[in-house]
Amino acid sequence: MHQEDLFKKLTAHCKEYGFIFQSSEIYDGLSAVYDYGQYGAELKNNIVKYWWDAMVLLNDNIVGIDSAIFMHPSVWKASGHVDAFNDPLIDNKDSKKRYRADVLIEEYIDKLEEKISKEVKKAAKRYGDKFDETMFRQTNKRVLDNIELIDSVKKRFIEASEKGDLEGIRQIIIDCKIADPESGSRNWTDVRQFNLMFETRLGSVSEDASKIYLRPETAQGIFVNFMNVQKSGRMKLPFGIAQVGKAFRNEIVARQFIFRMREFEQMEMQFFVRPGNEHEWYEYWKEKRMKWYKALGFDENKFRFHDHVKLAHYAKAAADIEFAFPFGFKEVEGIHSRTDYDLGQHQKFCGRKLQYFDTELNKSYVPYVVETSIGLDRMFLTLLAAAWDEEKIEKDNGAQDQRIVLRLPPSLAPVKLAVFPLVRKDGLPEISQKIRDDLRFDISCQYEEKDSIGRRYRRQDAIGTPFCITVDHQTKEDETVTLRYRDTMKQERVPAGKLREILGEKVSMKKLLQTL
């Protein structure tokens, strides 16, 4: 099967079986926004629990918080998002390619600098030992012209950027005769500003209200509460703060189903360490986080690390955990060594000390941070893609059959157990419902009596229910039921009274967490 087909089937399956719907579908939908349906919400909750327990429950030195989406506007100035998430974009009309205007100008400056160093090299060759580079740079006309040009372009660019003068930025590209690096065309559109942060207004009267942003990442809610948590929890370094929450980014193009959405959910943990220890902890969390994925029991080759060469403005080292989606290996989680950048910035902007007194070293310092940041929606998609199976079966009479089954880890499955009466009479429904009512406090159960037994099994396969039990006439005699396994379709006869014992272990999160 082609991978692209698989992805299409997966998205169709999500809609058909109540995992994910497009937002506002009856009004033609809202681009790149999705709603989680009845089974989607369950699965999502289970993923969150698996993560939260792995981080907070199992680590004495990690606590969880839940910070607000609205934050003081200064937070985003301090974090660098106001500047870094503001990209001026320009399109080339001939090649139809889109570029960041600032990158085009930077590349132009790089080229000029290359020219200068070429000039210097050439001269060095010509003058031999007598060559004085400083002198040459100060006197050579071509070098001086280029330096002057670089300075003027830089000055114009900084001025235009500060004023938000998009026409000015475009004029630099025109004046410098910057061409599309691919096609060589100079046929440019206007420069447009894409602010990746959503803006809204806080305040009762719109005129007095101040502009605020919907957070583009949850991390800052952790950083601004660093002192609160450290003091109130009497936390000692190293320690971590975890959080699950919504974040918002106004993506230029948001695609690939729930992989890149405008409103998405992050599960982040910021781990605060003594400066100098950050590398050790970075490696620790890389391994720890990878283990979390591998514990799910899928093909391990589908997960890999991708180390970043180009780093974000705040990072010292960065690696992604990638999953082999039908559209290629893509990032699910990022592990970043963020240095003291964020706390340092907030310390500067808010004017208060955001420091930790280290009793061992007998001094105060701004801790370094190692971040683990996973996209919950991406994890959801990872699970579905990994669990999806279209199985070909040979029936007893030799006919071809197929079933679609989600091989989800039992502890994460939206429904753990389905209870069926074999037929809808002779008191079998009543017995079934009694069993369901008895188990529902411990195990997420579903009762179904419609359609043939085979169909009911297949419907549960399609939503990933790991176990089904069927109550038949024999149940009335010896209180045993048929237990049917999703993955193998095998059946066995078990006493109804022992179901909790047999299944409880299999579907519990505990078993999964113990392997970490």
Added chain:
RNA sequence: GCGGGAGUAGCUCAGUUGGCAGAGCAUCAGCCUUCCACGCUGAGGGUCGCGGGUCCGAAUCCCGUCUCCCGCUCCA
């Protein structure tokens, strides 16, 4: 935003040259009482994405518009 493809029943899709809106699955009711999709009978369900135009007549041709999918940039 630009280029390419698509939009018909809840889902998957047919629909010829412009001439009565279709199938399978699903749903509902009744019958059957069955351990792995597809037993029998019947019923409901459509502004053919939306708006306009051409025509005696448009799902079909033309224009506009919205949404989705695939590429170009960014990221969790």
